[in-house]
Amino acid sequence: MSAVRIEPASASHFDDVQYALSGGGDGRSCQCQWWMMRSSEWDSTTKAERQERLRSEMHADLAPGLVLYVDDVAAGFVRVGPRATHVRLAHSRKIAPLSTQPWEDPDVWTVSCFVVRREFRSLGLTALLLDEAIEYSRSHGARAIEAYPVDVSGGKWRSNELFHGTLATFIAAGFHEVVRPRPTHVMVLLDFSQT
Numbered sequence: 001m002s003a004v005r006i007e008p009a010s011a012s013h014f015d016d017v018q019y020a021l022s023g024g025g026d027g028r029s030c031q032c033q034w035w036m037m038r039s040s041e042w043d044s045t046t047k048a049e050r051q052e053r054l055r056s057e058m059h060a061d062l063a064p065g066l067v068l069y070v071d072d073v074a075a076g077f078v079r080v081g082p083r084a085t086h087v088r089l090a091h092s093r094k095i096a097p098l099s100t101q102p103w104e105d106p107d108v109w110t111v112s113c114f115v116v117r118r119e120f121r122s123l124g125l126t127a128l129l130l131d132e133a134i135e136y137s138r139s140h141g142a143r144a145i146e147a148y149p150v151d152v153s154g155g156k157w158r159s160n161e162l163f164h165g166t167l168a169t170f171i172a173a174g175f176h177e178v179v180r181p182r183p184t185h186v187m188v189l190l191d192f193s194q195t
Contacts, residue, residue, distance in 0.1 A: 002070050002071050003069075003070070003071050003072075004068065004069065004070055004125075004128065005068075005069050006066050006067070006068045006069070006128065006129065006132040007066065007067055007069070008063035008065075008066055008067075008136065009058055009063045009064060009065045009066060009067045009077065010058055010059075010063050011055075011058045011059045013058065013067050013074075014054075014055055014058055016067055016069070016074035017054070017058070017065075017067050017074065017077055018051075019073075019074045019117075020067060020068075020074040020075060020076055020077045020115055020116075020117060021077060021115055022117075023075075023115070023116070023117025023118050023119070023120075024117065024118035024159070024160075025115065025159060025160040025163065026160060026163070027077070027115040027163075028047070029047050029050075030050065031047065031050035031051045031053065031054045032054055032064070032065065032077065032079050032113060032115070033045070033050040033053055033054060034088065034113070035079070035086040035087070035088045035089055035110075035112045035113065036053065036085070036086060036087055036088070037087055037088060038087055038088060038091055039088070042088075062081065062140065064079060064080075064081055065077055065078050065079040065080055065081070065133075066078050066080065066129060066132055066133060066136060068116075068125055068128060068129050068132075070120055070123075070125070074117075075116060075117050075119075075120040075125060076114065076115060076116040076117065076120065076125045076126070076129055077114070077115045077129075078111060078113070078114050078115075078126075078129040078130065078132075078133050079111070079112045079113045079114075080109060080110070080111045080112075080133040080136055080137060080145075081109060081110070082106050082107075082108070082109055082110075082142075083101075083103075083105075083108045083109055083110040083146055084103070084104055084105070084106055084108075086110055086112055089110065089112070090103060094181040094182070094185075095148060095181060095187065098178070098179045098181055098187055099146060099178075099187065100178055100189065101144060101146060101189070105143070107141060107142055107143035107144070108142070108143060108144050108145075108146060109137045109140075109142040109144070109145045109146070110145065110146050110147060110148075111130060111133050111137075111145060111147045111165065112147070112148070112164070113163045113164060113165075114126050114129060114130075114162075114163060114164075114165050115163065116129075118159075121159060126165055126166070126169055127169050127172065127173070130165065130169055130170065130173050131173060133145075134173060134174075134190065138192055142192065143191070143192060143193065144189060144190060144191045144192060144193075145175075145189070145190045146178075146187065146188070146189050147164070147165065147170055147175065147187075147188050147189075148164050148181075148185060148186070148187055148188075149164050149165040149166050149167045149169065149170045149185075149186055149188060150162055150164050150165070150166055150167065150184055150185060150186070151166075151167040151180075151183075151184050151185070151186055152166050152167070152168070152184075153167075153168075154183075154184060155184075164185075167186050167188070170188045170190075171188070173190070174190055175188035175189060175190045176188060176189060176190075
């Protein structure tokens with residue numbers, strides 16, 4: 001059995017997060033910044049600028065996510081934090097107006113994206129990252145967690161389309177469906193006051 005551990009993605013983990021992000025998909029170019037800026041700002045930034053933004057976030061008191069290690073290899077990353085810091089979400093016509101939670105509430109968090117390196121996929125690591133993200137949120141004062149997974153039950157999906165996570169993973173972790181902005185995209189919520 002492989003040894004698995006998950007740690008907050010603080011400044012000392014920057015190189016490990018970079019390794020996790022470079023294992024296939026858009027992680028290397030995105031630098032987990034897609035949700036952190038509006039479209040116009042995203043379009044005007046380079047990969048290097050997005051990388052520096054992530055580095056800066058990792059120097060803050062609150063880590064922007066968690067990094068998962070398998071036998072000391074950085075195999076995955078999840079972005080988790082206060083929803084109000086995810087600028088693109090606030091301006092999304094398919095997400096913000098549908099939320100049942102006050103948008104500016106700092107105690108509503110979000111799990112917005114996952115990255116798992118190609119060689120570590122299909123091992124259940126996303127579920128482990130989500131479980132730890134829930135505990136990380138709770139321990140930092142979150143009242144609720146909102147997320148936007150994909151319902152994969154109706155067809156085939158490329159792994160690069162699953163950065164939101166899958167609905168089944170969130171339901172298994174105790175989230176409930178709030179609304180479907182699109183038939184395959186779901187808003188889910190875990191309210192700690194009801195658990």
